[in-house]
Amino acid sequence: MPKRKQIRAEGRGTSDDTDDSSNESGSPSDRPDGKRVRWQGKGGLTLQDEYSEASSDEEVSEPSEKTQQTCLAALCSHGSLGCAYYDPNTRVLSLLEDTQDTLHFDLTQMLLEQVNADVVLTSTRSDDEFIDALNGHMEGKDSLFQIRPCKDFAASKGKSRLLSLSRFATLASDDHVLPPSSDTGSDSSRDRPHNAYDFMRSRREVTGDPTAKRWNASVRLSNFASVDSAPLCMASVGALLDHIVRERASTDFDDDGVGSLDICDIEILSLDQVMQINADALLSLQVFENESHASVHSDKTKEGLSLFGILNNTKTTLGRTLLRTWLLRPSLSLQVIRDRLDAVGCFVRPENLSSASLLRTHLKGLKNIPRIMGLMRTGKSKLVDWQGLVKFTYHATMLRDSLSELHEASGIDVVKKLIRALDTATFKELGSRINEIIDWEESSTNERVCVRPHIDEDLDNRKHVYHGIDSILSTVAEQIADTVPPDFAASLNVVYFPQLGYLICVPMLEEWRSEAGIQPIEGWSFQFSSEYIPVSS
CATH class of the missing domain: 3.30.420.110 (MutS, connector domain)
Known part of the structure; x- marks a missing residue:
């Protein structure tokens, strides 16, 4: 079956x-x-x-x-x-x-x-x-x-x-490494152990020395x-x-x-498409080299004099990671190697030097988009993440324009893949949509993402209520003051906490204290008191 x-x-x-x-x-x-x-x-x-x-x-x-x-x-x-x-x-x-x-x-x-x-x-x-x-x-x-x-x-x-x-566990018998017995008697006497060496030899022939087996x-x-x-x-x-x-x-x-x-x-295990290099070979070839931080109190390391440090001229976090992966596992595909060689040859042509320099400039403006998208999916993104996404749409569009200006690049497979991947129409639409929704000036002032008005009606209503919370608290304070006897509290303060609701603070009076504890007026319950702001509700 x-x-x-x-x-x-x-x-x-x-x-x-x-x-x-x-x-x-x-x-x-x-x-x-x-x-x-x-x-x-x-x-x-x-x-x-x-x-x-x-x-x-x-x-x-x-x-x-x-x-x-x-x-x-x-x-x-x-x-x-x-x-x-x-x-x-x-x-x-x-x-x-x-x-x-x-x-x-x-x-x-x-x-x-x-x-x-x-x-x-x-x-x-x-x-x-x-x-x-x-x-x-x-x-x-x-x-x-x-x-x-x-x-x-x-x-x-x-x-x-x-x-x-x-x-690994099988240990070959190496009798020649042990001193021979000095006994020259009969055959039967030679078969019996007469000293410590003979005894250990016979013991290893039967069961094997566990320590020697483990070491071997x-x-x-x-x-x-x-x-x-x-x-x-x-x-x-x-x-x-x-x-x-x-x-x-x-x-x-x-x-x-x-x-x-x-x-x-x-x-x-040998892979068909890439060469797997173990840690000993990477260390011997000095492909990577971690140097300790100059400060003895820091555990951080940095890349030292190594092949990766020499070749690393990348401008983005993802580019650095990709180069490290290429050195960890060099490609065995001749087609991939030829494509990379053709791309390098195209970028170093004299007529393409200015376009290549412009490409590096725009690459430097790209942020770590996978990390940003992960934060957005979990709802943990901040204002700087949204700004990074907008910058990405701009620089990606400019990368596409710079690639089209390269000379004799129509037959380069790497360049063609980049042009196909950079969908400028989608990037422009995404960037325009984000700018229409986010109010950058208000967001910068409040240090959080703020949405422009007239985007969502329910959100606008909630903002209106939130901005008018001061007048609402004043109205609530007046209503509460009417229910509080003048001899109980001459003044009170009303604060609104989204997690708790309305919190009413009144000055603490010494006559409230008794052996049974603090006794507020009927209908109120004592919550907590501080040195400056006693609170009841």
């Missing part, structure tokens, strides 16, 4: 949780308590009992197929991505060390398309946007998507699982991955190997854990 894609949300007490394929043995002890969320194509998310008939005998008929599923475990935290991938056909475990992904998760999409895994695992602590990107890619595919508990993704667990693999495995593992500088990758390895062990345990009763996994090789 065809496989179904599912999303599992699991909480505490689920360290031994498995998916449908791991429950095929039918053993009740293998089924965790609780509920799970299952994704079934277009049917949406449905909540089912772990003991439901969904894991019936129909799914037990394909144990051999499930053991051949390719599996990918990925973890993303604060924009950094690390993952591990296992191909059962080649028996190779591929690792992608921690690297920075883009805002749109381009590396993640590239990785998913290349690997095309049957099972994708991630942690409950992964970034929400990352989980949405995985879910969007897996939707409609004949694949399985699981969100595992965060304790399954632990860097220490991943390192321990890797060291337990037979490829750590040294050999460092040839494949930077364990200490890639915690996300190590965490993904731990979750991936645990998943493989659970899958094998459902069909193989002689399973011996991680040590029995048939993994013949471990390699760095």
Whole structure:
């Protein structure tokens, strides 16, 4: 029967949780308590009992197929991505060390398309946007998507699982490194240990020295991955190997854990479209260099003498981020490299120097639009953000005009893409609409966004009431004064708080105080008093 894609949300007490394929043995002890969320194509998310008939005998008929599923475990935290991938056909475990992904998760999409895994695992602590990107890619595919508990993704667990693999744990016998026994007796006497060296040699031949095995495995593992500088990758390895062990345990009763996994090789995951450079290579090539701040009291760093610092002539935040991404993952596409080379050649032509300088000027005026749009969607935008959006519409329009003035740029693919992306008509309409709505002068005076009159009738009425609040408070004060005895308070003050309503303040009199507390007149209740403004209402 065809496989179904599912999303599992699991909480505490689920360290031994498995998916449908791991429950095929039918053993009740293998089924965790609780509920799970299952994704079934277009049917949406449905909540089912772990003991439901969904894991019936129909799914037990394909144990051999499930053991051949390719599996990918990925973890993303604060924009950094690390993952591990296992191909059962080649028996190779591929690792992608921690690297920075883009805002749109381009590396993640590239990785998913290349690997095309049957099972994708991630942690409950992964970034929400990352989980949405995985879910969007897996939707409609004949694949399985699981969100595992965060304790399954632990860097220490991943390192321990890797060291337990037979490829690393096996320690060859090196008898020549031990001093030979001085005993020259019979063969039977030589077989028996006569000193400490013989005893340790025989002990290692039988069981192996655990300390030596661990040390040897750590040294050999460092040839494949930077364990200490890639915690996300190590965490993904731990979750991936645990998943493989659970899958094998459902069909193989002689399973011996991680040590029995048939993994013949471990390699760095190579991407088809870009070159993935690990942290050691970036440091050795001095592509990036972080220098400490001049002040010993500051933890901030800056870019030092590096390749990125030399090449970084960008004028925008997004341009700086894009250049950093290009140096982190250089493109392997000859077409992309040729297009960039042609664009550089066009911009450095003598007749295009003035237009290129004008382009840099307008680029400098562009703000971080993705951040501004995010603030606007959440309602946290300020006046400066709206001003930045209006400036963007102006500078983007001018960029389009400057690009059209370049000589011999009609065949440059980069320039054609920019011209198509810069819709000047939309930008002009957006900028005009914002200027018609926002009263910039009043907004600057009040330090908040103010809408011009006659834009919204209900808003105009509320503004009218708000601006006339002083006269309303005076009227309310006169009405309240008529109900207050003259001997109780000779004066009072009325203040309006939007969250509370009308607050009436009267001077405190000493005769109000008694052993039972402050006693105001009938119909009033004491709220609080201050040194200067006692308050009752």
